[in-house]
Amino acid sequence: MGHRIDVRKLELFNRISKEGARTVAENLSQLSGLEAEITLAKLNFLDVDAVRTHLGDQTEVGIHVELNDPPYGYVLFLLDPADSKDLVGHMVPGDAAAEDGFSDMERSAMQEVGNILTSGYIDGWANVLDTTIDMSTPSFTLGPAHGIVQEMGGWPDEDLVFVLDSEIVAGGADVDLQVYTFPHVQPLVDLVQGIDLDTDVQTDTVADRSLVD
Numbered sequence: 001m002g003h004r005i006d007v008r009k010l011e012l013f014n015r016i017s018k019e020g021a022r023t024v025a026e027n028l029s030q031l032s033g034l035e036a037e038i039t040l041a042k043l044n045f046l047d048v049d050a051v052r053t054h055l056g057d058q059t060e061v062g063i064h065v066e067l068n069d070p071p072y073g074y075v076l077f078l079l080d081p082a083d084s085k086d087l088v089g090h091m092v093p094g095d096a097a098a099e100d101g102f103s104d105m106e107r108s109a110m111q112e113v114g115n116i117l118t119s120g121y122i123d124g125w126a127n128v129l130d131t132t133i134d135m136s137t138p139s140f141t142l143g144p145a146h147g148i149v150q151e152m153g154g155w156p157d158e159d160l161v162f163v164l165d166s167e168i169v170a171g172g173a174d175v176d177l178q179v180y181t182f183p184h185v186q187p188l189v190d191l192v193q194g195i196d197l198d199t200d201v202q203t204d205t206v207a208d209r210s211l212v213d
Helices: 007-032 048-055 081-088 104-129 145-152 185-193
Strands: 036-046 059-066 074-079 139-144 161-170 173-182
Touching (some): 007 104, 048 161, 059 081, 074 145, 104 173
Antiparallel strands (some): 059 139, 074 173
16 A cells, blocks of 8 residues: 555554553443453554455444544444343343343444444544544444445445454443454554554553553
């Protein structure tokens, strides 16, 4: 790709993205009443063709939003259906659960989880970019992972995708969470180039060696 970014800025961006993941866990704790924490957060930069393979064909719960401000594009969260039902089981009455698929109440609960996931993660991006990023209402999708991208709006005409692999431990259960960010590359490059490397990251985040090492 023909865009250049200072590698030191990418490292700072990497750390703030992981901090956003921790914010997700903290907000989930407040919503579900479970003690949640991020035990793993690894950010990768992949091209679109590699992401097609990375997604696979397994059935997943997808929650996606569209970014209405730079860097624009989409953010997609993927969770295992069983993990998702464990989460919403703490938020809706037991008799509202659907044995096959998700009941309306479970879908509503997952959309609320989606609000927490997306806002926490995007806030991490916005903090380091020193901007605000408005987003659409989260949408819930259940189906093959590659098909969820079509529901999201199809494969973007870009060549860079950020993939954050995270593991959330909530109430003794491990919840595997993958975050795919499909940005518009040039607006993202413009924002990242504006990052002040002299800015103290501690002013926006709380240090956590498990996230920044």
